[in-house]
Amino acid sequence: MYIDQLVDHFSFSAHQKTYRQRYLMTDQFWLKSAGPIFLYTGNEGDIWDFANSSRFITELATEQQALVIFAEHRYYGKSLPFGKKSYEKINIEFLTVEQAVADYVVLVTRLKTDLDAESCPVIAFGGSYGGMLSAYIRIKYPHIVEGALASSAPVVSAANIGDSRQFFHDVTKDFERNSPDCVSKIREAFQELEKYAQQQAWNKIGNKLSLCKPLKSKKEVDHLYGWARNAFTYLAMFNYPYKTEMGLHFPANPVDVACHYILKKSDHIGGLLSILGMFYNSTGTKKCFDIYTEFQHCADPTGCGLGSASQAWDFQVCTEINLLYETNNKTDMFPVLPFTEGMRRNYCHSKWGVYPNTEWLKIQYWGDDFKAASNIIFSNGDLDPWANGGILRNVTPSVVAYIIEGAAHHLDLRASNPADPQSVTIIRKRESSIISEWVKKYQRHSI
Numbered sequence: 001m002y003i004d005q006l007v008d009h010f011s012f013s014a015h016q017k018t019y020r021q022r023y024l025m026t027d028q029f030w031l032k033s034a035g036p037i038f039l040y041t042g043n044e045g046d047i048w049d050f051a052n053s054s055r056f057i058t059e060l061a062t063e064q065q066a067l068v069i070f071a072e073h074r075y076y077g078k079s080l081p082f083g084k085k086s087y088e089k090i091n092i093e094f095l096t097v098e099q100a101v102a103d104y105v106v107l108v109t110r111l112k113t114d115l116d117a118e119s120c121p122v123i124a125f126g127g128s129y130g131g132m133l134s135a136y137i138r139i140k141y142p143h144i145v146e147g148a149l150a151s152s153a154p155v156v157s158a159a160n161i162g163d164s165r166q167f168f169h170d171v172t173k174d175f176e177r178n179s180p181d182c183v184s185k186i187r188e189a190f191q192e193l194e195k196y197a198q199q200q201a202w203n204k205i206g207n208k209l210s211l212c213k214p215l216k217s218k219k220e221v222d223h224l225y226g227w228a229r230n231a232f233t234y235l236a237m238f239n240y241p242y243k244t245e246m247g248l249h250f251p252a253n254p255v256d257v258a259c260h261y262i263l264k265k266s267d268h269i270g271g272l273l274s275i276l277g278m279f280y281n282s283t284g285t286k287k288c289f290d291i292y293t294e295f296q297h298c299a300d301p302t303g304c305g306l307g308s309a310s311q312a313w314d315f316q317v318c319t320e321i322n323l324l325y326e327t328n329n330k331t332d333m334f335p336v337l338p339f340t341e342g343m344r345r346n347y348c349h350s351k352w353g354v355y356p357n358t359e360w361l362k363i364q365y366w367g368d369d370f371k372a373a374s375n376i377i378f379s380n381g382d383l384d385p386w387a388n389g390g391i392l393r394n395v396t397p398s399v400v401a402y403i404i405e406g407a408a409h410h411l412d413l414r415a416s417n418p419a420d421p422q423s424v425t426i427i428r429k430r431e432s433s434i435i436s437e438w439v440k441k442y443q444r445h446s447i
Contacts, residue, residue: 001025003110005074007081007094009102019081021103024051024070025111026058031065036439037112037122039145040070041104041137043130044313045305047072047079050130052246055415057125060432064439067120069111071104073133075312087311089353095312097320098364101133105141121146121442123435127410128152128386129321131378136365139373147375147438149431150391151410155378157389159367160322160358164339167302167325168229168332170385174236174255175333177383182259186232186275187333189268190225194335197221208269209276212288225335227295228272229327230303231279232258232334236385239408242419249282252419255383299348301325301339318348320360374398375438377431381407381424400434402427 002020024047029035038057042050051070061068072079075086075095082091104124112118122145126134131153138148156162176183196205197218205221206214215221235254244250251257258278262271280286280294298304298314300323305313317323324341327334341358348354361367370376370391378401380387386409394400404412406421412428 003107005103005106009099009106017081019074019079021074021079021107022047022072022077023107024048024068026061026068027115029058029061029065030067033116033120035065035067035120036146036435037108037117037120038066038068039104039108039122039124040068041101041124041126041130041133042071042073042076043126043128043133044073044076044316045309046077048077049247050127054125054127054410054413056413056428059416060435063432064436066123067115067117069108071107073100073130074103076309087308087315092312092315092352095315095319097133097136097316097361101137101140104133104137105144109144119443119446121439123438124148125413126150126153127413128154129158131410132158132365135370135373135376135378138376139366139370142374146442147377147435149377149379149413149435151379151413152381152384152386152390153378154386154389155361155365155391156368157386158321158323159361159365160324161362161368162389164324164326165328165331166388167323167385168327168334170388171232171236172332172334174239174383174385175232175259178256178259179263182263183333185262185268185271187329189262189272190228190329190333190335192269193221193224209273210288212290222335222337223295223297224291225337226297226301227289227291228276229334229337230295231276233302233385234279235275236383237409239383240411240414241406241421242417248279250278254278299323299344299351301337315352315354318344318352318354318356320357322356322358322361370395370399376400377402377434379404379410379412379427379431381409381411383408384410402430 002022004018005021007017007019038061047070080086085091108122124134124137124145131150132155134148135150138145202215238244238250239255242252258275261274265271299317304310326339327337329336345355376399378391380390381404391401404427405423407424411424
């Protein structure tokens, strides 16, 4: 479904432009005019992708007789304020966290009126950046949203708090859990590539990694390293105990599978190639790799993805969202790829004509200080490289943190699966219980 939204919620000029925001809704479980409203605060992509990978919300809706809404983030999917021209510099300035959160508040407020649901409490859900937004909507509009489940939400690191070495150290740690030898061999493979690069043996690198086009410079080698590192990031994030079929095609426990590939080969680079193929050639149909069409350099060192969504996310990490992660081949297994605030500023000014505001999320959305907040669940999996950029300890009796043993990126939001570790089943039950209490408390106060 679609709703007309203001392009700029914070302007009062006449004849304001509007755009059509897409959202998904199901009332098949809803106890009309009485049951809660579950609102997923969409993140950086097509809203169907998040709906399909967040089935816990609909499972919970059947138990709690909830209306379910998945709201698409402006500038992503089909919610484009300026159509095909949305990513032009003159038009992209309205892509901000504040505007997106305002969209969600306007959407849910209108729907409550239209559906005769004024007395129904709203619970926000989100994973990753969407989890950040679910926490933000609760602290910014607590009179509209009764509580939030923020799964795998890196609210701390995105607010420019923490260590730039953390993320890729934690990716490395995921592979080290399988075997220290696995990490050693991956590191050695990258070091062998670096030796070839220093010798300017470009053809040798191209042949060993099945590249479609030979490399020509050290700058291209750095792009190759970013391309390779990106595959490891996804393997760690989606290290689920069952096959991943939506969007990605990973086997169960992909980190273990990757380590198996490199440990069984005497040729380290050959083993590395097998691992990279898990991400870039999961169908097995590619004859060679094109590192420029498969990976785009951007202001997010963990990767912006591809297509128009990558442009929108690149702008967001050039303005409000801080992801200053780098690799050094000491605290992690990857080649040395620095990423400083100065490098980010230069890139962002050159690409978008903007400079990042490194303090804004800390000021506007509290950074890591949630003492004044209430009714937020922060959940993180201990296999998730994003976890240490989030809230890992209880802040108050109603702002709680759960660490899920053996879980990768927002596993608790995914559909229940027979292969799930018991830990995530336990945490889902706790989340369900807390959300049920929020709803009952709201309803008691309403009466």
